[in-house]
Amino acid sequence: MTSKFEKAVAYVQGLDKDGAGPDASVKLEFYKFYKQATVGDADPAKQPSVFQFVERAKWNAWNGVKGMTKKEAEEKYVEQLIKYLKENHPNESILKELEG
Incomplete structure (x- = not known):
């Protein structure tokens, strides 16, 4: 696993803890890329x-x-998080790390 992916997973796992997490369709996007990256084909x-x-x-x-x-x-998982952050939390510090 890449460092960016690991950081992105840790960030996404903490999103719902503050009650302002993504909607179900965005969660499905994260889910499918996470499962494919960690398990492979369904x-x-x-x-x-x-x-x-x-x-x-x-x-x-x-x-x-x-x-x-x-x-x-x-890569798609990280791209999905970047897109989500740009739309919802553009000042989040992890955004620069993921884009760099």
Whole structure:
């Protein structure tokens, strides 16, 4: 894992602690790139039931990036955080680190 990716993951994991975290669609973006970067392709045999709405949505998002390399997924994760910060927290100090 790259240093930028590790910093980005640590930052994202702390976002909801202050109650001002991203909405569900942004969380799904982080989730799919994180899972692809850390696990690889989603396993079709483990696709949740259609009645498991949240789990199914997460699995579908992850499966949507099937075939993406782990390195590319790490880069996309960092890019997603940069985009989120520019739109919502442009003065956040980690933004300069991630862009540099």
